Amino acid sequence: MSDAPDGLRSYTVRLELSDEPGELLRTLEPIANNGGNLLSIFHERGNLTPRGRIPVEVDLEAAPSRFEEIVDALREAGVNVIQAGQERYSEEVTVLLVGHLVETDLSDTLSQLQERNGAVVDLALTAPEGSEDVSSARLRLKTESGAVSSTLDAVRSVAAEKDLHVVEPLAPGGEA
């Protein structure tokens, strides 16, 4: 679970808004008024939902006890909440794995990572010499706020078991 102070956890809420002035502000008020701390807002202006609305993804931090209140307040305010609380990941980390990825069962590698910490949200694999030779994979993992280093520990231990090399990002604080 999150290491954030005061038992705060990160949540992602997916909403859809009609394209009208003031709509975004109207949406954010119930969050702030109920003790939610906004982390980021991703306003997908270029996309429309099947109902012709604009999808918005809001990352926020809140105490677990307050989160239900926030979602209820949003619904009371007439905001269409598509998804709430199912994603508790707010940080991303990208790593490369190098080695015999295919022969060491890539899907098992991914599910082990998922089990230990973090969700693999994106995978790119390249095996220019064929699947029996050394290949490389780029993994984008989502993780809880403050849990990047334990996610990297999980990556290292899975890699060590399968004799894979990890190209890590810089230590926390070092992202240039």
Next chain:
Amino acid sequence: MDLAIMGTGTVGSSVAELAADYGHRVTGMANVASAAIDPTGIDVKAALDRQNIEGEAALGDADPDAVLDADYDALVEVTPVTLGDAQPGFGHVRAALERDRHVVLANKGPMAERFADVRDLERASEGEVRFEATVAGAIPVLSTIEDYSPATIQAARGVLNGTANFILSRMAAEGLGYDHVLAEAQDLGVAETDPAFDVEGTDAALKCVILANVLAECERTYTLDDATVEGIKSVPGSALDLASEDGRTIRLIGEVVDGEVRVGPRLVPEHSELAVTGTTNIVQLDTDNAGRLNLSGRGAGGPETASAILADVERLPN
């Protein structure tokens, strides 16, 4: 100042050649086979010409160890790096300090492997030890840390090995494999015939260990055994391609953060200051009061490293 130079390879020769320009005199110089000693000043050009044409034994008529007992104000230690007990470099440092002489090192061995021993000897001596040239050649990393005060620096990281960086940046730019680029680097003289010291990360790790020792201000000391080190041989071209698709690249980065020393291939944003190309080095310092400092430049080379040594000589008390 009068200088005695232990080691007459690329760096030692450059120090000897440039000393006069900085107002200093070379009174002793030694390689493994022979030494030249003259308390009124050696004819450096003649001695190095003889060494280049006739071999090391022609540098001079004296015994190499006799230089340690000759007349000089500062000993310049530029013999090859050795690990473990860091000999004979450490013995040279001890001999000079026990005679109350100053020591300036480019040799990383004593400062990485026997930092506490060197500091103990220094405390008991009238002489002072400086070692700017051990980390990132011409780049004034250690004097910057000294000026800012080690206690105000939270982290140091950087690209500290030009050979590994040349190989990674060529692989990324040309889509070539490791072996191909290594061969090219050897042809160009960027990589040694035996490149292990550079490509396995040992050289960068020694520099990070020295940085860690300086930042820890003797509250604890580090050696190579305290560092987690991985080289670049396991990085295939395909990994660089995948990184690049994502706006990133791979560099051999050394980091000193929270008392941990790590060296390994790391993903860095393509446009980050750390993504230097070719043989350029960079060191980033995260400071309490001045934000992030980026110091970059030439991390190796004869005159480049000699300039750091001669800058150290300037900083010595008279």
